[in-house]
Amino acid sequence: MCVLVACTARAAETNGPMSSTKKPDAAAAAPATGTAAPADFDVEKLFANTCGWCHSGGGRVAGKGPQLMGTTLTDAEIVQRIMLGKPGAMPAFAGAFGGDQITAIIKYIRELKPEGTGK
Numbered sequence: 001m002c003v004l005v006a007c008t009a010r011a012a013e014t015n016g017p018m019s020s021t022k023k024p025d026a027a028a029a030a031p032a033t034g035t036a037a038p039a040d041f042d043v044e045k046l047f048a049n050t051c052g053w054c055h056s057g058g059g060r061v062a063g064k065g066p067q068l069m070g071t072t073l074t075d076a077e078i079v080q081r082i083m084l085g086k087p088g089a090m091p092a093f094a095g096a097f098g099g100d101q102i103t104a105i106i107k108y109i110r111e112l113k114p115e116g117t118g119k
């Protein structure tokens with residue numbers, strides 16, 4: 001036989017809401033995005049995407065901007081041009097690239113060869 005008090009207590013237990021067991025959603029914290037890791041930095045792609053629509057042929061021929069292949073500028077002058085741009089002609093990229101990226105871009109420009117002449 002069932003004692004009234006005990007039966008009531010059991011009923012309350014089984015019918016009780018389970019909401020308090022829900023855990024907070026840890027996955028809601030989004031991972032940081034937007035900063036390209038140096039590992040996936042591809043200077044050729046960067047140049048094509050960022051500079052190529054003005055410096056044509058990967059910098060080999062003149063387009064909206066001059067040919068960069070064979071430039072007579074010094075490294076320092078190239079850095080300055082990339083960082084500061086040229087008002088009304090070329091956008092400034094200060095803040096867009098890190099030092100390693102600038103170095104890679106200069107190396108890329110220095111190593112440009114006319115298309116079709118091999119490596």
Ligand code: HEC
Pocket residue numbers: 047050051052053054055064065066067068071072073078081082086089090091093105
């Ligand atoms: C909106 C078009 C445009 C974009 C985009 C652009 N440039 Fe230029 N760039 C120019 C123009 C125009 C000049 C020539 C400016 C002048 O001296 O009158 C120039 C000049 C230069 C020079 C100097 C060349 C020389 O011999 O005088 C360098 C180096 C250069 N750009 C590199 C870059 C790099 C690297 C990028 C990408 C990060 C880039 N540019 C993106 C238009 C552009």
